[in-house]
Amino acid sequence: MGLALLVVIWLITLISTYFFVAKTWWLPTGAAAAAGFIDGQFALTYVIMGVVFLAAQLGLGYIAWRYREQASSPPSDYSHGNTKLELVWTVLTAVLFIGLNLMGSRVWASQRFEPAEAGAVQVEVTGMQFAWYFRYPGPDGKYGATSPKLMDPSAGGEAAIGLSSSDPAAKDDVVTGTMYLPVNREVDLSLRAVDVIHSFFVPSFRFKQDAVPGLNIHMHIKPTAIGDYEIACAELCGLGHYKMHGMVHVVSQEDFDKWLAAREAEKQ
């Protein structure tokens, strides 16, 4: 029975580890400035936890088999523990865990405690059951007023977020259902939700943030590779949660300007 246990635990451990090491399934290729650090920290944490995982599981299987009761087994060791070992183990774990944690703090702080760079592209993201809307403030750099009374989700676009036509600042606002961003420029995101909580998740950007009714949350990201990336809603928002899907198109600055100018022209 000890041998069976050893074999099963070792097999489970080695198979599980194989798929991690082979990276059969892994984080998608990073396409934003934060991805480099996050992936590095992920890999470091993975190596440390992987070593502990292997040591603990292989050890468990081995000990179970090695100390199985047999006729020839010596009497069990009458020991109540070892305080010195206990202390070493405690201090090691504490240093390791807290050290890992402190390492990650810098990136968290730079993303969240500091405002976006001056001259960042401004985009407002609005979540509602079950769509994302993106608003660009236009040449005046100001978002126009919106009003709950004007909101008409079935109409889509400007009407969905209730953009007020009487506000001069609203005249040049562009509202779209697909997100366009210029590459290598900081983006100042402002996240809102109108009905329930949604979560704006772009796996390739290593970006996720809840959009909460009543809050306007500012975040900044910097896409670093031209391409098309998927947006998935990550907070349960109702029956259409699974299809609350969107796209981010990261394009060159030139293409971005062209795209925005075309949207402005459509509005006139």
Next chain:
Amino acid sequence: MVAQDAHAHSAPQGFIRKYIFSLDHKVIGIQYFFLALTAVFVGMFLSVLMRIHMIWPAASLPLVGEIKPETYLSLLTMHGTIMVFFVLTTAPQGGFGNYILPIQIGAPDMAFPVLNMLSFWTTFVGFVVILAAFFVTGGAPLHGWTGYPPLSALQSAGPGEGLGADLWITSIAVFCVASLMGALNFITTTLDLRAKGMTLMRLPLTVWSWFITAILGLLAFGVLLSAGILLLLDRNLGTSFYVPLVIVNGQVMGHKGGSPLLWQHLFWFFGHPEVYIAILPGMGVASQILSTFSRKPIFGYKAMVYAMLSIGFFGFMVWGHHMFMSGMSPYSAFAFSILTMCIGVPSAIKTFNWLGTMLKGRIRFHTPMLYAIGFVSLFVSGGLSGPFLAQPVLDIPLHDTYFVVGHFHLIMGVAAIFGIFAATYYWFPKMFGRMMNETWGRVHFFITLAGTYAIFMPMHYLGMAGQTRRYSEFTQVAYQAKLVPLQTFMTYAAIITITAQFIFVINLFWSMFKGPKASDNPWEATTLEWTTTTPPPHDNFGGVTPVVYHGPYEYGVPGAPRDFVMQTDPATVSTH
């Protein structure tokens, strides 16, 4: 210690007082056990429907027909709620705690037998209320077991958010009341009814775990109860505790100024300690069984006690790690994440000590021992994904993905369930007077161990690849559609593992009536429940009050006549 006869009651006559509205902690423990067994089968049935729907969204299933996206969300809400409250909280604490704790401390019953009966029947009412949610107009709620408002607070936010959601939150509130009564009873019993010589540092680790769990329950369920009442008010009386001005389907709702984050704080102030409410009794059982079947004292008894106490203490200061992405102040993430890492330290100590207990022992592989070893394996696997999620920067890609689902299922789901299985195989002889079948116990163990890893380990891979949780199908997002083959594998694994649970149920009921008769101490264990007859008499020790001379895990004592010294053995052999 109070006089023990103050609360003693004579053995009841008649079927109803003996088996239905019983005051006997042993009967109540078995009632809790069967309630949890019923609940776990309901919860498992829901999970298999979910797994089938994810892979074959258009399939029509027996009993339920075609599953719509909203039906899927109702299934996951009810699966989570039923499993967390009526299985993981009910079986280890209400079931085994109730049956075993008074006997292990040498008491004739719980401190408040009437309160004990009330807490069981209140739990039962809670279970009936939650099941009722399936049958009302609109069906069960779709807001997930965490019930985040505004989704959970607005009737128009989706199907199931009408009467179904009211029943859901009412059931949780009723459950909270029951748990508060139970917690008071456990705490009082442990503090006041210990036999002579049963000092705190001679308590079996199971008793410590139930005692600490009860303290956590007392502090946590009160908060959830209040939070639930506020949610009911928001839903039905137009208050705005959790709901700001929102527009649903183009309609402006009547709420103003509430905070969705307030619910999350209150919910997780309960929700995180709840994880430990589910797992601490499992830790106690694993410690007890590993020591017994390794024929060796537990490694670092005091360290185990202090580790459990500090897990309980830190458990109340880490709730914000569920909220790194919620819009909560990013500064507080620092505090919550450091404190979360701190909780990993006592958990690591426990693992180390379990391995230390087995080292240089003489290990006997009875089914309870297999499950205790399985518990350690799952506790390690589920625990090691914690330090990923506890780092806010790594939580960015992983939050609300299958990585989290895999993490908590391994640690608070399956590890806790392994604790329950270990306890069942271990105490079954004492509770029912017969032995369970060992061969089928082993078959059940190996299928369940391999099966649970096959279901939950791939979830980590899915989560890294960005598979978001609570999606009823994976057809709408291109990168997720590529992950369906792995999901399919997990569905097959789930079907096999769930089928294997019938081996357990058949073994349980067959052995209850046909199993070989058990002796008073079939495992050659040391704690007080093994000193009394099998099953124990109404007052547990047949009129005798036990006196304790030894610690709980005295195995392999040099110079002792047997390889174990029972807690009540006379003080002629020196132990420490």
